């Protein structure tokens with residue numbers, strides 16, 4: 112029955128040390144730790160964990176292989192449902208998904224499903240000849256275009272390639288990966304060691320990734336379909352447009368969107384003086400928002416030498432960021448000003464940020480989304496001294512594709528209209544991920560890409 | 575990789591570079607720009623497309639040596655080498671691209687080009703001139719040696735006016751003074767387009783407001799991605815925040831908050847100076 116082993120802790124870099132470098136925070140499990148942790152799983156007949164995973168990875172199956180030390184078999188189980196295990200094992204909000212449902216979590220600590228998934232993926236990549244090559248069907252002569260190389264696009268491309276399609280991915284930036292490469296920092300998701308390996312797996316299947324092509328500018332969907340002979344297209348262009356608060360002082364020097372700040376640091380590697388793109392974190396940075404993006408921006412600013420403070424209008428309970436990231440941020444010395452909302456950014460005589468005027472908030476009855484609505488406490492304004500402000504209050508989809516493609520509908524929020532299989536208002540165009548849902552998660556984007564791959568396969572076969 | 579087919583120094587600080595980029599060459603329209611990243615460690619640098627040839631699959635940019643990135647792009651690369659990344663065409667084409675032939679015929683355009691801004695004026699003047707629209711061009715530079723693209727522009731406009739601060743050639747004074755002089759002579763224009771340093775575009779706007787000529791300017795804000803993803807390029811236009819890369823780069827000059835725009839373009843000055851110092855070594 113239930114073994115009494117407590118959840119095996121994962122080794123991590125000392126917070127005082129990691130606050131000054133960009134190396135990965137968590138070292139992950141070694142073989143022994145992974146097998147010990149795997150032995151905690153009860154192998155439930157009706158595994159609740161699986162229902163919590165958006166792509167329904169057969170969790171007890173893979174974990175029992177880990178417990179036996181058969182990591183290749185574990186990898187094969189995961190591969191049936193996920194094409195980005197090394198990424199998802201690291202960045203999924205496990206506490207609300209798989210681990211949140213694990214039966215062991217009721218009385219104690221859930222099985223560390225994410226850490227085990229990561230271990231299996233890393234183990235595969237660490238082997239000399241990399242992961243066993245999946246089976247690829249012979250070429251079926253059909254061409255499909257995938258727009259965007261984030262998790263949605265990569266997942267869609269890799270499934271289609273396995274089924275024999277000739278897949279061409281078009282990416283606007285100079286590097287593939289979407290948010291995984293420009294948004295999520297190195298200390299959470301190492302780019303060369305982990306992400307690039309998962310992308311290499313996709314290109315090994317025969318997928319071509321062409322960077323520096325902006326669909327809607329360099330060429331457009333109608334041209335790809337009418338002139339370049341693509342029979343179907345998957346649009347996985349994400350939700351990359353940053354929102355601002357529209358408060359006074361937002362265009363002062365020293366106010367950045369989290370996207371700008373993180374892109375300079377991650378995609379352009381501004382933290383490394385060898386690279387030419389500049390970045391400015393200042394001495395004291397305020398980061399507005401409470402999601403993963405805000406945590407990433409705050410912890411990046413800290414690593415660049417700034418004292419950083421998260422300013423969030425609700426309370427700790429409501430912080431949308433992963434629990435683990437909030438915990439790591441606190442350990443590293445990030446300050447939190449909760450139930451606080453900015454009303455104005457103050458500038459000096461040169462137009463540079465010198466402070467942020469905020470107001471205290473309190474929570475009222477829950478709104479439609481079930482979250483408590485914050486309201487201002489009159490007269491509670493105060494000023495936080497800072498020289499940098501990073502806005503991390505959300506993003507929305509880029510309208511470029513919707514506005515340059517005939518007959519492709521999008522909704523009021525700018526999201527492309529698509530059903531759960533990715534079918535849009537144009538028969539041969541499919542869409543999924545953040546471009547359809549608005550900013551969400553890696554695993555949901557990956558799942559949407561795979562569902563769309565299936566729908567595209569059915570569409571082309573039925574023609 | 576994008577091959578450099580030609581590199582010509584137009585003067586000691588300005589280079590003309592022709593690059594092979596088939597998709598962009600096919601799509602480019604006047605007013606649009608590119609982003610080039612020279613090599614793995616490079617910055618993403620926005621540059622206006624100053625010519626494109628869909629048949630030869632080439633685009634041309636004219637680069638002024640300013641800081642470390644522009645120096646790298648010009649000094650470390652020769653014809654036959656390749657830039658790591660070239661992406662575009664970015665931004666919206668100039669508004670006249672969407673005008674009907676009847677509407678175009680009603681206009682008399684005057685371009686004011688300052689320094690490096692001369693090169694981006696070329697594709698616009700050419701586009702209009704080829705469609706029979708009346709086009710005058712005023713080019714301003716500090717001295718004769720710094721004038722570029724005079725022959726090219728001379729062939730795509732009705733009247734070309736050269737201005738130098740020191741009077742070494744043409745009109746002695748700045749381009750806006752020449753425009754006032756032309757107006758005083760009785761010349762009338764229905765549209766002005768000014769491209770050059772921000773301070774010059776600001777004064778061109780003031781002059782045009784005085785002369786009652788609607789003016790468009792091309793905002794050379796700091797940029798990272800050029801696709802609307804970062805907001806580095808934000809500019810206040812008529813009291814609203816716009817992103818130069820996707821909402822522009824051309825805006826009605828009269829609506830721009832110039833002081834803010836100029837201040838924002840100095841955002842990374844200390845970091846850029848340090849980068850140039852490292853480059854010099």
Ligand SMILES: Cc1cc2nc3c(=O)[nH]c(=O)nc-3n(C[C@H](O)[C@H](O)[C@H](O)COP(=O)(O)OP(=O)(O)OC[C@H]3O[C@@H](n4cnc5c(N)ncnc54)[C@H](O)[C@@H]3O)c2cc1C
Nearest residue numbers: 259261262263283289290294326349544545551552553556
């Ligand atoms: C800083 C940050 C931290 C995050 N942390 C987490 C986390 O811890 N856990 C988690 O699950 N999720 C996290 N997320 C959310 C997650 O990254 C996204 O939900 C996910 O990446 C969406 O995937 P996608 O494939 O739909 O789009 P994206 O990853 O956004 O990829 C879209 C790609 O399409 C390209 N593109 C856009 N327009 C065009 C065009 N016109 N032509 C060609 N290419 C185009 C873009 O350049 C981009 O590369 C985070 C997001 C951010 C920004």
Ligand SMILES: Cc1cc2nc3c(=O)[nH]c(=O)nc-3n(C[C@H](O)[C@H](O)[C@H](O)COP(=O)(O)OP(=O)(O)OC[C@H]3O[C@@H](n4cnc5c(N)ncnc54)[C@H](O)[C@@H]3O)c2cc1C
Nearest residue numbers: 620621622636637638640641642643644794795839840846
């Ligand atoms: C849409 C657009 C089109 C452009 N077209 C051209 C073009 O055709 N040819 C060309 O040579 N340049 C053009 N530019 C400007 C060009 O991008 C910059 O000159 C270049 O980024 C400078 O990089 P650098 O590293 O060499 O200099 P940096 O080290 O970045 O800059 C050195 C100094 O110049 C100042 N500076 C930098 N960029 C600008 C700017 N955009 N405006 C005002 N001051 C600035 C900085 O404050 C700094 O002090 C364009 C810019 C935009 C946004």
Ligand code: SF4
Nearest residue numbers: 164199203208209225
């Ligand atoms: S993909 Fe994410 S939710 Fe699913 S099992 Fe793995 S870590 Fe859990």
Ligand code: SF4
Nearest residue numbers: 152153155160213214
């Ligand atoms: S719910 Fe927990 S204990 Fe049960 S199978 Fe899933 S991981 Fe194992």
Ligand code: FES
Nearest residue numbers: 800802804805819
């Ligand atoms: S350059 Fe990033 S949004 Fe314009």
